[in-house]
Amino acid sequence: MNEGRRARVLRAIVEDYVATNEPVGSKALVERHGLQVSPATIRNDMAALEQQGLIAQPHTSAGRVPTDKGYREFVDRIDDVKPLSAAEKRAIARIIERPVDIDEMLDRTVRLLASLTHQVAVVQYPMATTTAVRHLEFVDLAAHRLLVVLITDSGQVEQRIVDAGSPLDEAGIAALRDAFNDALHQVRLSRVGSALERISVAPELREWASAISEVVVDLARSSRQDRLVMAGTANLARSGRDFGEHIGPLLEAFEEQVVLLKLLTSMVAETGRVSVRIGRENPVESFASTSVVATGYGTDDSEAKLAVLGPTRMDYPTTMAAVRAVARYVSVILSE
Amino acid sequence: MNEGRRARVLRAIVEDYVATNEPVGSKALVERHGLQVSPATIRNDMAALEQQGLIAQPHTSAGRVPTDKGYREFVDRIDDVKPLSAAEKRAIARIIERPVDIDEMLDRTVRLLASLTHQVAVVQYPMATTTAVRHLEFVDLAAHRLLVVLITDSGQVEQRIVDAGSPLDEAGIAALRDAFNDALHQVRLSRVGSALERISVAPELREWASAISEVVVDLARSSRQDRLVMAGTANLARSGRDFGEHIGPLLEAFEEQVVLLKLLTSMVAETGRVSVRIGRENPVESFASTSVVATGYGTDDSEAKLAVLGPTRMDYPTTMAAVRAVARYVSVILSE
DNA sequence: ATTGGCACTCATATGTGTCGAGTGCCAGGG
DNA sequence: CCCTGGCACTCGACACATATGAGTGCCAAT
Numbered sequence: 001m002n003e004g005r006r007a008r009v010l011r012a013i014v015e016d017y018v019a020t021n022e023p024v025g026s027k028a029l030v031e032r033h034g035l036q037v038s039p040a041t042i043r044n045d046m047a048a049l050e051q052q053g054l055i056a057q058p059h060t061s062a063g064r065v066p067t068d069k070g071y072r073e074f075v076d077r078i079d080d081v082k083p084l085s086a087a088e089k090r091a092i093a094r095i096i097e098r099p100v101d102i103d104e105m106l107d108r109t110v111r112l113l114a115s116l117t118h119q120v121a122v123v124q125y126p127m128a129t130t131t132a133v134r135h136l137e138f139v140d141l142a143a144h145r146l147l148v149v150l151i152t153d154s155g156q157v158e159q160r161i162v163d164a165g166s167p168l169d170e171a172g173i174a175a176l177r178d179a180f181n182d183a184l185h186q187v188r189l190s191r192v193g194s195a196l197e198r199i200s201v202a203p204e205l206r207e208w209a210s211a212i213s214e215v216v217v218d219l220a221r222s223s224r225q226d227r228l229v230m231a232g233t234a235n236l237a238r239s240g241r242d243f244g245e246h247i248g249p250l251l252e253a254f255e256e257q258v259v260l261l262k263l264l265t266s267m268v269a270e271t272g273r274v275s276v277r278i279g280r281e282n283p284v285e286s287f288a289s290t291s292v293v294a295t296g297y298g299t300d301d302s303e304a305k306l307a308v309l310g311p312t313r314m315d316y317p318t319t320m321a322a323v324r325a326v327a328r329y330v331s332v333i334l335s336e
Numbered sequence: 337m338n339e340g341r342r343a344r345v346l347r348a349i350v351e352d353y354v355a356t357n358e359p360v361g362s363k364a365l366v367e368r369h370g371l372q373v374s375p376a377t378i379r380n381d382m383a384a385l386e387q388q389g390l391i392a393q394p395h396t397s398a399g400r401v402p403t404d405k406g407y408r409e410f411v412d413r414i415d416d417v418k419p420l421s422a423a424e425k426r427a428i429a430r431i432i433e434r435p436v437d438i439d440e441m442l443d444r445t446v447r448l449l450a451s452l453t454h455q456v457a458v459v460q461y462p463m464a465t466t467t468a469v470r471h472l473e474f475v476d477l478a479a480h481r482l483l484v485v486l487i488t489d490s491g492q493v494e495q496r497i498v499d500a501g502s503p504l505d506e507a508g509i510a511a512l513r514d515a516f517n518d519a520l521h522q523v524r525l526s527r528v529g530s531a532l533e534r535i536s537v538a539p540e541l542r543e544w545a546s547a548i549s550e551v552v553v554d555l556a557r558s559s560r561q562d563r564l565v566m567a568g569t570a571n572l573a574r575s576g577r578d579f580g581e582h583i584g585p586l587l588e589a590f591e592e593q594v595v596l597l598k599l600l601t602s603m604v605a606e607t608g609r610v611s612v613r614i615g616r617e618n619p620v621e622s623f624a625s626t627s628v629v630a631t632g633y634g635t636d637d638s639e640a641k642l643a644v645l646g647p648t649r650m651d652y653p654t655t656m657a658a659v660r661a662v663a664r665y666v667s668v669i670l671s672e
Numbered sequence: 673a674t675t676g677g678c679a680c681t682c683a684t685a686t687g688t689g690t691c692g693a694g695t696g697c698c699a700g701g702g
Numbered sequence: 703c704c705c706t707g708g709c710a711c712t713c714g715a716c717a718c719a720t721a722t723g724a725g726t727g728c729c730a731a732t
Contacts, residue, residue, distance in 0.1 A: 002704080025694050038706055043695070061694050061712045101483075101497045134475050139487055147437075147491040151475055155483040159493045161437045233569060234591060237584035248573035255570060338673080361725050374675055379726070397681045397725050 002045075007077065008035070009045045010054055014066050014074045018315055021242070023063030068279035071291070071312055075276050081321050088116065088322075092329050102126075102155060106229050109306070109330055114232025116322040119239075119310035120254065124264060125227045126297070126304035126334065131156070133184040133192065136216070138177050146173070148212060150219045152189065158219045164211040172205055176212065184216075192220040228257050235310075242289065242311030249286035254309075259284060264305040267294045272327075274320045279312040293319050297327035299335045306330075338381075343413065344371070345381045346390055350402050350410045354651050357578070359399030404615035407627070407648060411612050417657050424452065424658075428665050438462075438491060442565050445642070445666055450568025452658040455575075455646035458596060461563045462633070462640035462670065467492070469520040469528065472552070474513050482509070484548060486555045488525065494555045500547040508541055512548065520552075528556040564593050571646075578625065578647030585622035590645075595620060600641045603630045608663075610656045615648040629655050633663035635671045642666075 012033045016024040026039040026046060035042065046064055049055045054070035057063065066074065084092075095112050096105065106123050113121035131154045139147040144165060150158045179201050187195045196213045233254065236247060243250060253259050263284065267275050277292040291314055294307035306327055308319050348369045352360040362375040362382060371378065382400055385391045390406035393399065402410065420428075431448050432441065442459050449457035467490045475483040480501060486494045519535045520528060532549045569590065572583060579586060589595050599620060603611050613628040627650050630643035642663055644655050 023694090027694075039694095040706055040708090041704085044705085047696080057695085059712095059714070061696095062714075063694065101495060135473055137471055137473060137487055139470050139489065139491060147487075149485075149487055149493055151473055151483075151485055153475060155475060155495070155497065157485055157493050157495045159437060159491070161491065231591060234584055234587035237587055248570055251570035251573055255567060359725090363725080375725095376675055376677090377673080380674085383727080393726085395681090395683065397727095398683070399725065 005035070005037070006045050006048060008033075009042060010049055010066075010070060011074060011077070013046075013049075013055060013064055014071065017065055018313055021313065023058055023065050025063035028063070066313075068281065068312060071278045071316070072281070075278070075316050075320075078317055078320070081274070081324060082317055084321055084325050089325065092116075092326060096326075096329050096333055105330075105333065107231075109326060110229045110231040113306065113308060113322065113326050114235065116326070117308050117310070117315075117319045118232075118235050119308045119314065119319065120230065120232045120235060121306070121308050122228050122230050122260060122264070123306040124261070124304040125229075127189075132186050132188045133220070136177065136180045136184060138173050138180075138212075140168070140170070140173055144168075146208075146212070148215055148219070150216065153186075160215050160219055162208075162211050162215050164208045166207060168208060172208070175202065176205060176208060179209070180212065180216070189220040193217050226257075226261060228260055230254065239311050242313050246286070246289070250290060253284060253286050263287075263292065264294055264307055267292065267305070267307075272296070272324075274324050274327075276316065276320070291316075293323050295323050295327045297331045297334075299331060341371070341373070342381045342384060344369075345378060346385055346402075346406060347410060347413070349382075349385075349391060349400055350407065353401055354649055357649065359394055359401050361399035364399070402649075404617060404648060407614045407652070408617070411614070411652050411656075414653055414656070417610070417660060418653055420657055420661050425661065428452075428662060432662075432665050432669055441666075441669065443567075445662060446565045446567040449642065449644060449658065449662050450571065452662070453644050453646070453651075453655045454568075454571050455644045455650065455655065456566065456568045456571060456590065457642070457644050458564050458566050458600070459642040460597070460600060460640040461565075463525075466524060468522050468524045469556070472513065472516045472520060474509050474516075474548075476504070476506070476509055480504075482544075482548070484551055484555070486552065489522075496551050496555055498544075498547050498551050500544045502543060504544060508544070511538065512541060512544060515545070516548065516552070525556040529553050562593070562597060564596055566590065575647050575649075578649050582622070582625070586626065589620060589622050599623075599628065600630055600643055603628065603641070603643075608632070608660075610660050610663075612652065612656070627652075629659050631659050631663045633667045633670075635667060 009029065012029055012035075013024050016029065016032060026042040029035065029042055030037065030039055046055065049070070050057070050064065053067060054073055055064040056067050058065060092112060095108055102125075106125065110121045110123045113123070131152045133150065134153040135151045137149040137151070139149065144163055144167060146162045146164075146168065148160050148162055179199055183195055183199045184192060196217065199209060199213070201209045233251070236243075236250070263282065266283070267277060272295070274293060274295045277294075279291060280288050282288075282290065282292060289312050290309055291312045292307055292309055293316070294305055296303055296305055298304050306323065308323055310319065345365070348365055348371075349360050352365065352368060362378040365371065365378055366373065366375055382391065385406070386393070386400065389403060390409055391400040392403050394401055428448065431444055438461075442461065446457045446459045449459070467488045469486065470489040471487040473485040473487070475485065480499055480503060482498045482500075482504065484496050484498055515535055515537050519531055523531045532553065535545060535549070537545045569587070572579075572586070599618065602619070603613060608631070610629060610631045613630075615627060616624050618624075618626065618628060625648050626645055627648045628643055628645050629652070630641055632639055632641055634640050642659065644659055646655065
């Protein structure tokens with residue numbers, strides 16, 4: 001039995017099924033793909049593929065459909081990711097270039113990715129590991145409450161409210177502001193914790209200082225890293241059938257950013273490499289018929305992930321190409 | 337023909353239809369609602385109601401279904417909004433109280449509203465009209481680029497990048513920072529524009545100053561007002577059928593925040609009053625079978641809107657009660 | 673104004689038969 | 703050993719007919 005042809009058959013089945021969303025039979029296969037053998041031969045191959053668990057038939061005497069394992073095989077065999085068309089490349093460059101700020105850029109990026117792939121796109125906020133504290137600002141909100149604003153030299157701004165019980169006057173705030181800025185100016189986010197250990201303030205400010213320290217450490221650690229932007233949920237409706245109608249739990253999972261974040265970080269994907277999780281390969285039950293195509297982006301010192309989510313019956317080559325291309329463009333822009 | 341009973345019949349039809357999602361017939365009505373008349377009588381009433389365009393039948397010899405106009409009548413007749421259960425009230429108080437910051441609070445609020453109503457919830461960021469500038473911070477990002485951070489005394493933080501072509505050194509940044517903070521400290525957001533007219537800087541900083549001014553004015557004007565938080569899209573899947581399967585355009589509209597914002601602001605709703613738009617009453621085509629229950633929240637000087645979106649076939653009393661209650665609680669918290 | 677009776681409508685469910693795509697298997701040929 | 707053509711078989715999809723019953727509108731009687 002011809003080994004190379006069997007691989008071609010699998011590829012053909014995946015492609016046809018993705019294109020038509022109908023189980024593909026032996027006859028249609030030879031016609032649409034110019035295979036130089038008879039349908040009967042293909043049937044034998046298909047029987048073998050089914051034996052290996054790569055394809056399955058929805059019911060007796062129907063065509064074959066790829067299984068998760070079949071898609072996996074298919075994806076693993078893609079060696080040269082097909083490049084995007086020139087038009088698409090231009091679109092990417094045009095849309096992403098010259099962003100107003102980070103939020104704006106991520107927003108555009110995620111929309112772009114969604115519209116390129118016709119799927120749901122997700123982008124994680126990037127965090128620069130070399131990012132350092134630029135400035136801390138304290139704003140007196142009302143009695144007992146202080147707004148802490150952390151500005152980094154990569155242009156991120158984080159804020160949180162601190163409430164330490166005892167009142168605080170203008171002079172106190174000024175003293176704290178100076179103390180913290182002295183201690184933290186130009187300190188990397190990853191070192192904020194240790195830098196704060198040797199901060200010294202007047203005794204009556206101790207309580208506030210420790211409360212603030214706690215918050216600042218927290219801000220520095222989780223700075224945006226735990227946020228996601230998403231777009232393209234409307235595309236879910238179009239490909240609704242593909243999820244076996246279990247679209248509800250999926251939408252829920254999408255809203256639960258924690259789940260998505262976990263999923264993304266669990267996909268190792270060193271930058272530049274596109275990794276794929278297919279259907280039940282995902283550790284989440286509601287993703288049983290969902291695939292995730294993810295990759296890292298950003299520069300060495302500013303790593304984050306972006307991904308596309310869609311039905312297992314998805315155009316993997318195109319999606320992977322889009323994900324890779326967008327990640328590269330964004331990385332370039334970010335490194336400037 | 338008994339006038340009062342006819343109103344009761346309409347109410348009963350709406351309630352039953354909302355509960356069962358099936359056209360309701362004359363017989364079932366008398367049974368489920370203990371009306372002391374025969375089905376034939378109800379049929380006469382129904383004929384009259386249909387005459388007025390309040391109800392309709394999907395096809396001959398099926399039960400009746402409320403029309404948009406019917407729902408409208410029903411909603412207008414709700415005088416005393418039924419209060420929430422004690423348990424629900426406690427849940428609201430517990431979830432919203434003691435927020436870490438505004439973002440956190442709005443996030444919680446919108447999720448709460450979604451889970452209370454089992455619909456999609458939307459909350460607009462509040463803007464205090466009396467809010468004033470607390471501090472402006474300029475961060476040097478790279479050559480030619482400056483991050484402008486605006487901090488208000490209500491604790492909002494806004495940022496944007498300015499790029500004015502010519503380089504700028506540390507001293508220049510410091511000069512600008514001082515000039516702008518002098519001019520704007522404690523100035524209300526609504527007056528930022530005029531306050532900036534009389535700012536004066538060294539000639540070589542003119543170009544930068546005007547670029548920055550433009551950005552700051554923009555920040556002050558649109559400060560967050562144009563952002564929405566949303567939750568509960570998963571609920572769309574559950575009530576999918578109700579939208580006649582046209583769920584796609586709906587999801588699109590939901591992603592297009594501009595549309596939603598316009599819709600919300602077009603619903604006059606003075607604070608404390610819950611207003612309802614039913615189906616085609618909405619000026620947006622894709623909302624043909626969607627209802628919006630909205631209200632204002634916040635204090636006098638800090639107005640914004642929140643709303644619940646769902647199928648026209650929606651439990652209006654409960655939804656309206658939830659919207660009103662949540663708006664009140666949030667207003668109280670905000671005013672502190 | 674209300675009621676019971678009655679004929680009528682029509683969406684839905686159920687059953688039956690046909691059709692055809694697709695399969696598995698087998699025996700024959702290169 | 704692999705490929706091929708042939709053949710019987712399976713079973714979903716579709717069309718069609720029929721039965722069911724909820725619900726209606728109208729009318730004459732109260």
